[in-house]
Amino acid sequence: MIRVVLPPHLRTLAQVSGEVQVEVDGEVTQRQVLDAVEERFPMLRGTMRDRRTGQRRPLVRFFACEEDLSNESPDAALPDRVAKGEEPFLIVGAMAGG
Numbered sequence: 379m380i381r382v383v384l385p386p387h388l389r390t391l392a393q394v395s396g397e398v399q400v401e402v403d404g405e406v407t408q409r410q411v412l413d414a415v416e417e418r419f420p421m422l423r424g425t426m427r428d429r430r431t432g433q434r435r436p437l438v439r440f441f442a443c444e445e446d447l448s449n450e451s452p453d454a455a456l457p458d459r460v461a462k463g464e465e466p467f468l469i470v471g472a473m474a475g476g
Contacts, residue, residue: 379463380411385471388426392419397466406461408440409452426469441468 379399389395400414409432416423423429426438432452434440439448443457443465459465 380406380414380460381463381466382411382415383466383468384415384422385469387471388422388469391421391425394419399463406456407453408447408450408456408467411456411467412452437472437474439470439472441470442466 380402382398382400384392384394384398392398398415398418400411400418402410402414404410412426415426425435427434434448434452439446440450441447442460445457447454447456455461456467457465460467
């Protein structure tokens, strides 16, 4: 199981508290994890990625094992610790403004 931490506003939308867990078959990538999250919580479709292009939304960031993976390829393998469920995949709502 892959552990995923959603930002507060997406947890509210999905009506969950704390981490969520999703099952990913095959290689564990950002795309596979986000697909699994959107499959389990359809109300989140389009909130993390643009529905048409599949690109990450500008104010959404992805982290794992203390690394910012936001600009990595969505098909790059996530760290082994995430794939093994030892560390969560973090989806973070970025702040804007000054």
